[in-house]
Amino acid sequence: xxxxxxxxxxxxxxxxxxIGKSVQRLDSLDKILGVPLYTSDIAPxxxxxxxxxxxTVPHALIKRIDTQSAKQVPGVVVVLTAQDIPGIxxxxxxxxxxxxxxxxxxxxxxxxxxxxxxxxxxxxxxxADRVSVExxxxxxxxSPVEAMRTDSVRVHDSGNVAKYLKVRKGDxxxxxxxxxxxxxxxxxxQFQDPTALExxxxxxxxxxxxxxxxxxxxxTPFYVQTGVAKVLGVSxxxxxxxxxxxxxxxxxxxxxxxxDTCAISxxxxxxxxxxxxxxxxxxxxxxxxxxxxxxxxxxxxxAKNDGHLTASEALVVSDTGAYASLGPxxxxxxxxxxxxxxxxxxVKTDAYCMYTNNTMAGSFRGFGSxxxxxxxxxxxxxxxxxxxxxxxxxxxxxxxxxxxxxxxSQPVDDACGLEECATRAGEASNWRTxxxxxxxxRGTFRRGIGIAxxxxxxxxxxxxxxxxxxxxxxxxxxxxxxxxxxxxxxxxAISGLAQMAAETLGLPIDQFELDRPDTASCQETGPTVxxxxxVIGGRAAQLAAxxxxxxxxxxxxxxxxxxxxxxxxxDGLIRHPDDPGxxxxxxxxxxxxxxxxxxxxxxxxxxxxxxxxDPENSQGTTYQQYTYGAVVAEVEVDTELGVVKPxxxxxxxxxxxxxxxxxxxxxxxxxxxxxxGYGLMEQLIHVDGIVANxxxxxYYIPTSLDIPEIQTIIVEYPGTVGPYGAKAMGEPPVxxxxxxxxxxxxxxxxxxIFDLPLTAEKVLFAIKQKR
Amino acid sequence: MARHLVKLNVNGKxxxxxxxxxxxxxxxxxxxxxxxxxxxxxxxxxxxTCAVIMDGRLVNSCLMLAVQARDKxxxxxxxxGTRERLHPVQKALMKYNAAQCGFCxxxxxxxxxxxxxxxxxxxxxxxxxAISGVLCRCTGYYKLIEAIQEAAKxxxxxxx
Numbered sequence: 001x002x003x004x005x006x007x008x009x010x011x012x013x014x015x016x017x018x019i020g021k022s023v024q025r026l027d028s029l030d031k032i033l034g035v036p037l038y039t040s041d042i043a044p045x046x047x048x049x050x051x052x053x054x055x056t057v058p059h060a061l062i063k064r065i066d067t068q069s070a071k072q073v074p075g076v077v078v079v080l081t082a083q084d085i086p087g088i089x090x091x092x093x094x095x096x097x098x099x100x101x102x103x104x105x106x107x108x109x110x111x112x113x114x115x116x117x118x119x120x121x122x123x124x125x126x127x128a129d130r131v132s133v134e135x136x137x138x139x140x141x142x143s144p145v146e147a148m149r150t151d152s153v154r155v156h157d158s159g160n161v162a163k164y165l166k167v168r169k170g171d172x173x174x175x176x177x178x179x180x181x182x183x184x185x186x187x188x189x190q191f192q193d194p195t196a197l198e199x200x201x202x203x204x205x206x207x208x209x210x211x212x213x214x215x216x217x218x219x220t221p222f223y224v225q226t227g228v229a230k231v232l233g234v235s236x237x238x239x240x241x242x243x244x245x246x247x248x249x250x251x252x253x254x255x256x257x258x259x260d261t262c263a264i265s266x267x268x269x270x271x272x273x274x275x276x277x278x279x280x281x282x283x284x285x286x287x288x289x290x291x292x293x294x295x296x297x298x299x300x301x302x303a304k305n306d307g308h309l310t311a312s313e314a315l316v317v318s319d320t321g322a323y324a325s326l327g328p329x330x331x332x333x334x335x336x337x338x339x340x341x342x343x344x345x346x347v348k349t350d351a352y353c354m355y356t357n358n359t360m361a362g363s364f365r366g367f368g369s370x371x372x373x374x375x376x377x378x379x380x381x382x383x384x385x386x387x388x389x390x391x392x393x394x395x396x397x398x399x400x401x402x403x404x405x406x407x408x409s410q411p412v413d414d415a416c417g418l419e420e421c422a423t424r425a426g427e428a429s430n431w432r433t434x435x436x437x438x439x440x441x442r443g444t445f446r447r448g449i450g451i452a453x454x455x456x457x458x459x460x461x462x463x464x465x466x467x468x469x470x471x472x473x474x475x476x477x478x479x480x481x482x483x484x485x486x487x488x489x490x491x492x493a494i495s496g497l498a499q500m501a502a503e504t505l506g507l508p509i510d511q512f513e514l515d516r517p518d519t520a521s522c523q524e525t526g527p528t529v530x531x532x533x534x535v536i537g538g539r540a541a542q543l544a545a546x547x548x549x550x551x552x553x554x555x556x557x558x559x560x561x562x563x564x565x566x567x568x569x570x571d572g573l574i575r576h577p578d579d580p581g582x583x584x585x586x587x588x589x590x591x592x593x594x595x596x597x598x599x600x601x602x603x604x605x606x607x608x609x610x611x612x613x614d615p616e617n618s619q620g621t622t623y624q625q626y627t628y629g630a631v632v633a634e635v636e637v638d639t640e641l642g643v644v645k646p647x648x649x650x651x652x653x654x655x656x657x658x659x660x661x662x663x664x665x666x667x668x669x670x671x672x673x674x675x676x677g678y679g680l681m682e683q684l685i686h687v688d689g690i691v692a693n694x695x696x697x698x699y700y701i702p703t704s705l706d707i708p709e710i711q712t713i714i715v716e717y718p719g720t721v722g723p724y725g726a727k728a729m730g731e732p733p734v735x736x737x738x739x740x741x742x743x744x745x746x747x748x749x750x751x752x753i754f755d756l757p758l759t760a761e762k763v764l765f766a767i768k769q770k771r
Numbered sequence: 772m773a774r775h776l777v778k779l780n781v782n783g784k785x786x787x788x789x790x791x792x793x794x795x796x797x798x799x800x801x802x803x804x805x806x807x808x809x810x811x812x813x814x815x816x817x818x819x820t821c822a823v824i825m826d827g828r829l830v831n832s833c834l835m836l837a838v839q840a841r842d843k844x845x846x847x848x849x850x851x852g853t854r855e856r857l858h859p860v861q862k863a864l865m866k867y868n869a870a871q872c873g874f875c876x877x878x879x880x881x882x883x884x885x886x887x888x889x890x891x892x893x894x895x896x897x898x899x900x901a902i903s904g905v906l907c908r909c910t911g912y913y914k915l916i917e918a919i920q921e922a923a924k925x926x927x928x929x930x931x
Contacts, residue, residue, distance in 0.1 A: 022868070027870075197906060670911045671911075673912065696812075697815055697816075
């Protein structure tokens, strides 16, 4: 019996009714009917439209802002600059570096300088064009490596290093002394745009009592509440924030842009007394919002002739642009995962998050992991080539397994299915046959097959307090409402919370409803980031449901004349243990609870165990559990045109426990294609600090015609933190495809491309160079 | 600016509107006829979330002027299915949990419906082609394609 079959047997023995089932999401129907759900759909008719005037230069002193001409445009209701902010002019996530509206200096293109509002968007746009900002240009630093030099232009007075950290394990010099083979390479990654289909949008109005209500597209309402209150100079309880249905997020809607859209709308609403809405244009969105950090990664790797790794030395440098956003946390995750999922006795990693005058990078699905996995996994293939070994064999020899130690010396627990992932992805993709077969390709169209492995520390780890609050309430008619400020923005995770509660309460999923995240009705619950909802939020939902179950069973025990602890619940029925026919419906008991004034509202609060580690050398437990995975990519390269056609992607992930297999597949497939875009076509190009392609006509994301065949394999080694052993699966699907594709292209062409994306030009150049 | 009287039919209902020369069909549908299921994802014809069916063709309403819709029959998501009676494409999308963020879904439903109106037995490639004008960032398109395949099957079975 394989491990997975064993797990499956165990699950069946548990008799789960809802967990592990492909139940329907609770938010599908409204979306499929096109019901008005999103912020712009529900804006009040009389809302004024807001347009932001943004910096057009990467680095400059602001000498003068002239708003006179803009104010004279008929129909303009207000023009605002930093002087009009009643509270504190700040809109940052971690480091106090970013104003909401620039005052004396701009540090990148797209920085907000002034705000114009009018009844009509066209008028607002015309007036925004008439705001004249006089700049005195400053020299700019546009590369993170350049920014490290002592004589570099300084983006902030505090210097250009937004965050530095390191990992030290063993003695790396000794490790390289033991090595028979040492290779060193530098890998580069690009800015990737998140491209949520709904651009950023927020709106606000002033209530009769003077408090402010904001509605917007966002991941974390309580961050927005704090941010808006600070700008308005009021206490947070005077600001109510509601998350509207959010048309994709992928990370950037967790940090600063939702603060900007809501705070600017709130400022306008306060000044004008009218509701105000700020909806970014796509062009504006692609310049202003946070993107995936470009990285420059130099890896030096040592191995014995038999393939065993002895040492890894890494210099990891990220470009966070002019403002840190969540860059200092992104670099932490990147630093810890920089070796890839391998056992290496001697490790030295130095990681820098650097300021430059490029546009801002920040939180984006994967959070530093896709960049370092690209480097680490290309490096493994280069090493395999040098050792004349099969890339899968080299990985099998070195991969993390239960009982081994990670780069931070964290012991790997039994919940590690990496070997099964690699083996099964290899088998399903026909790795060994194809690796051999394609190596002989000599024609114009050449096939290649590449593999990559990953591990992904779950949830926040050392990034912050890892807690969640979920409230569950049962209405008199028996409908159950899940209420939390954890947000749904596409993944289906909030429906997953309902599944947790349904399993605990013994109810069918269609008895559940989801409430809107609202700071007025929800408890603060930490951010909706880091694929946390199922793993951490799920535990909170279970706790809330358990409290309700205890109450329900107490009353049911009364009605059935039975000790509550002996009762069981399933499919909406509460059963007496002695007689299978002796049941009472859930609704009946709920009715009785209401008669007896038993409150059926409970909140579950869960805090993950703290990660114990030594911050000086980053040794110890960095994350409580890990997701593991393997991706194999098969490509066909046109060696005359350089075009890479993905043929098949095989993915295998150790997900701990699939809560909803159908939704899980949706996450895996979507993430794979987002990462395929990252690997093959997506790059937001900066020329002298100016974004050259901020439109979806010039920045390509995959269409339905770009997708290869996909095969998904689910492996389950239940983790210790997530409910039912579930592991994080929102982000991990984006970690590997680019690396696997790069390795496949190298296999097809015989030449390595060290920087993403793998565009036709680069492929052609690499092939020509080899000749 | 010149104004024009435009008569058009949206979801089976006739409308007569006075529009300006520069008014986009997208804005007329969203703001004046309250069809909020028509989305604006880029305004430049690249993302396809504003797609509607006009005289049997899928068009980007952000690239159409309202005057170009004169005397045309337009179908938006509001005219496709109801809560009680979903279109087969909608039903299948539900079944596959294919709507994630949901922003592209109205356009995907319309693209799928329009394809099946003409071709009840499309190949996988024909489905890919039919939805290729609509970008989706959540699903990787797989569940969308599977759902349209299943809807086609259902339509064929019903019509037999």
